[in-house]
Amino acid sequence: MPKQDLYSVLVGSNDKSTVSEIPTNHLRVGLSSHSSLLSHLLRTLSNRTLPPPLPPTQILTLLSLLTSLDTQNHPLNIGCGEREARLASSILKVRGGLIHGIGRSGDVNEMQPKAAGSSVICVVVKIGVKDILQNSLNFDFLKKSTVTVLPTCTGLTLLLCLLTLKKSSKKSSNKVLWCRIDQKSCVKSIQSGGFELIIVPTLKIGDAVTTDIDALKALLDTHGDDVLCCITTTSCFAPRIPDDIISISKILKSKNVGHIINNAYGLQSSHVNSMMVGAVNKGRVDYVVSSLDKNFCVPVGGAIVFGPDKTKVKELGKMYPGRANGRVVEDMFISLLEVGREGYEELWEYRRNLIPKFIKTFENVATENGERMLKTEGNDIR
Incomplete structure (x- = not known):
């Protein structure tokens, strides 16, 4: 049977409506939106x-x-022997989603053979995120690199x-230098991986607390080749x-020591x-690890990873164990298409204008109240 699209089925090869009750021009107008x-x-x-x-209707x-x-979702498929994509709840069936x-x-970035539609959605999301990073935030180093979207929080992604x-x-290095911030997630991400945490102390300059560069240099000299990487925070x-x-x-x-930047919600900051x-x-x-919910206003649970080396970013996708949940990608797909690149630019600019x-x-x-505000120049997120 020859392949046919919706237009050819309804209008026919002779450009006459196959549905006699509906004029051809009416069908043509209706199908143009499709x-x-x-x-x-x-x-x-x-x-x-x-x-x-x-508009939301088109996205849906x-x-x-x-x-x-x-x-x-194929109407002619029985699904006998399938291990996944089975829903016991009727509510979940109505909600649908990327249940495969x-x-x-072996790789969270590989295409899923049972889910062609879901794979397209994943590709669109990666294209959209990279488009924003490269063209809105001027990360030109991404021209020859790529972005990975993960259904994991910032700490787990680190x-x-x-x-x-x-x-x-x-x-055979197993030590991780961490420029201290008073937040538990990064500490737990280091220790849960079996790495030895070495805290780099901070330095007080005026009212601000910042990186102690001299202390970092001293720790690198002390531990030498035992240091795998340093995690900084923006x-x-x-x-x-x-951090500087x-x-x-x-x-x-x-x-020759690795560098991971915890940029959880830093995409909103032009200074960062x-x-x-x-x-x-x-x-x-x-x-560089950035949170999806904090930067793109989607539900909690996802992060993006990017960097100048395409090979390293791709290798990260192979480290993810097993297939991943598709809900985070679906949320991003909807948000990127509804808000658009210009919409996120306007949102971030609106936030920046509120700071003064x-x-x-x-x-x-x-x-x-008899107090004073601390002067912390360099932190435009607060």
């Missing part, structure tokens, strides 16, 4: 950039169309980065300010983004 929607998808895949924001239609390509998951057991570095390292609560990742990346490059480019261009950066007003109001409140 073809327009698919053209947005095809342009995204071919141009590697996000389309203009789509596209999502339904793509999930229908997964094998569990993403990736394969652990995967550590394990990937450990696997590729030619040294997004933190005042009075802590972002440019200076640190230069030091780590000279010592500028530092990121400088660190990549002037020193060593292996992985916030500082002034906060300072007034402090003064009225």
Whole structure:
């Protein structure tokens, strides 16, 4: 039986309606929205950039169309012997989604043979995220690299980065230097991987708490080849300010020590983004980890990993054990298509414009209560 699209089925090869009650021009107008929607998808895949924001109805239609390509939704399939994509709840069946998951057991970035639609959604999300990072935030180092989207929180993603570095390292190093911030997640990610945590103390300059570069150098000299990498942080609560990742990346490059940047919610900061480019261009950066919920306003549970070395980022995907949950990718797919690149740019700019007003109001409140606001220049997230 020859392949036919919806237009040819309803209109026919002789351009006359096969449904006698409906005029051909009416069908043509109705089907034009369908073809327009698919053209947005095809342009995204071919141009590697996000389309203009789509209305929610079109996104839901596209999502339904793509999930229908997964094998569990084929009307002629029985699914006998299937190990997964079975739903016992009728509510879950209505909700649908990428129930086959993403990736394969050997690589979270591989295409899932039973889920063609889900695989397309994954590709669109990676294209969209890279488009924003490269063209909105000016991360030019991504032109020859890639992005990995993981259904794991920031801390667990940091652990995967550590394990990937450990696997590729030619040294038997097991120590991780960590520039201290008062937050538990990063500590747990290091210790749960069986690595030895070495805390780099901070330094107080005025009201701000920052990186003690001299202490870092001393620890690198003391522990030598036993150091696998250093984890720095760019997004933190005042009075802590972002680590001096440019200076640190230069030091780590000279010592041949790995560098992972915990950039949990730093994509919103133009100052941090500028530092990121400088660190990549002037020193060593292996992985940058950023949270999806904090930067893209989606439900908690996902992170992106990127860096200047495409091979290293791809190796990270192979470290993920097993197939991954598809809910995080589906949430990002919906948000990227509805908000668009320009929408996220406007959102981040709106937040940046609120900072002066916030500082002034906060300072007034402090003064009225006999207190003073700490001056922490360099932390534009607060």
